[in-house]
Amino acid sequence: MSDHVSDAITTVSDDAIKHSDVDEDMMSVVASLTSPRRYVPSWYLYDTRGSELCEEQIQKSKTYKLWQHEYSILQTHADDIVSKVSYPAVLVDLGSGASSKTRLIIEAMLKRGGRFTFVPVDMAKEFIETCGRQLDTDYPGLTVEPFVGLYMDGVRHVAAREEPKLLLWLGSSFGNVPVHQEVKMLHDIRAQLSDKDRLVLGMDMNTDREALSQAYGDQWIPLLRDNLISRYNKDFAGNMDAEKFKHIFEFVENPPDGDTPSYVVKSLSSSGKQRVHFGKLGLDIDFEDGERVYFCEGPNTSSKWNLGQLRRLAERSGFAVEAHWTNDEENYCVICLVVADVDQHSV
Ligand SMILES: C[S@@+](CC[C@H](N)C(=O)[O-])C[C@H]1O[C@@H](n2cnc3c(N)ncnc32)[C@H](O)[C@@H]1O
Incomplete structure (x- = not known):
């Protein structure tokens, strides 16, 4: 199951993963993390702690x-x-x-x-x-x-x-x-x-590019990096190290008279080549130096x-x-x- 539609491409072959205790929603998370363009389904950021962090941040942020x-x-x-x-x-x-x-x-x-x-x-x-x-x-x-x-x-x-x-x-x-x-x-x-x-x-x-770069900056690291990686590790018995990923913000501005909105691109970037092990899945994932994990299935997050x-x-x-x-x-x-x-x- 995909985040928004029902036809996500599952790129992990069935025999590559032990999925005895992993339900369908969680398999869609694994599929997105192992797809050629790695991404996080947007709902996965919001476990209870993620939801609390998000609510705190959106209400108190000055930017x-x-x-x-x-x-x-x-x-x-x-x-x-x-x-x-x-x-x-x-x-x-x-x-x-x-x-x-x-x-x-x-x-x-x-x-x-x-x-x-x-x-x-x-x-x-x-x-x-x-x-x-x-x-x-x-x-x-x-x-x-x-x-x-x-x-x-x-x-x-x-x-x-x-x-x-x-x-x-x-x-x-x-x-x-x-x-x-x-x-x-x-x-x-x-x-x-x-x-x-x-x-x-x-x-x-x-x-406004400057306002957006402040709005989507490092204040989101506790939600978008630390809590996310802790959830991956908890759900899949993983050893992912949050300190080895950098939070990246980009802004893509599209012509205002076209149909495609401008949008923000948020991602985590691997600092160095690394291998992450998910014990519950019997799965190793290799990250190249600078390889990204995007915060959405499509090119965009936060369209404008x-x-x-x-x-x-x-x-x-x-x-x-x-x-x-x-x-x-x-x-x-x-x-x-x-x-x-x-x-x-x-x-
Ligand atoms: C940024 S919060 C917005 C919360 C609230 N509506 C607000 O405006 O303050 C996004 C919410 O959407 C939920 N969400 C994200 N993707 C979803 C999906 N595909 N289906 C259902 N809920 C989803 C998340 O769990 C999260 O609680």
């Missing part, structure tokens, strides 16, 4: 401002956003994490329509279950039904529900979908929705769009933009999509 930008938009426009669906509705949070900004939407929905069901969707099982219990306690009118799985599985899980659905995909997490799969991913989601539903995405629009690109992306995926809201600096956007006429769109 990574996405959380604050999105929070300010939701704070101002939550009532407008929730007015896009009729009631009673179901609220779905794709890649929910701590759902810290989602609280603004929950409060607006409770104010407007009373009791409703909230479905946080995430691979970080313990973390979203703990956060879900806290939300249950904090909001008596809420029924929280966490769904542990990949984004598309979560969308399919709620598709059959009769109530209108408000799907959130916040934190610019859509920016980690490989650029060549963005249209297919949205098109697949669109196929599960009706005209009563809405998909609300938070999208980063900041392309402009409004024209967002509008075209929506249209190419069978959606129309019903509304959008930006922050004062106009470098972050929350966009509300509604299904467009099916017959006019194909992928």
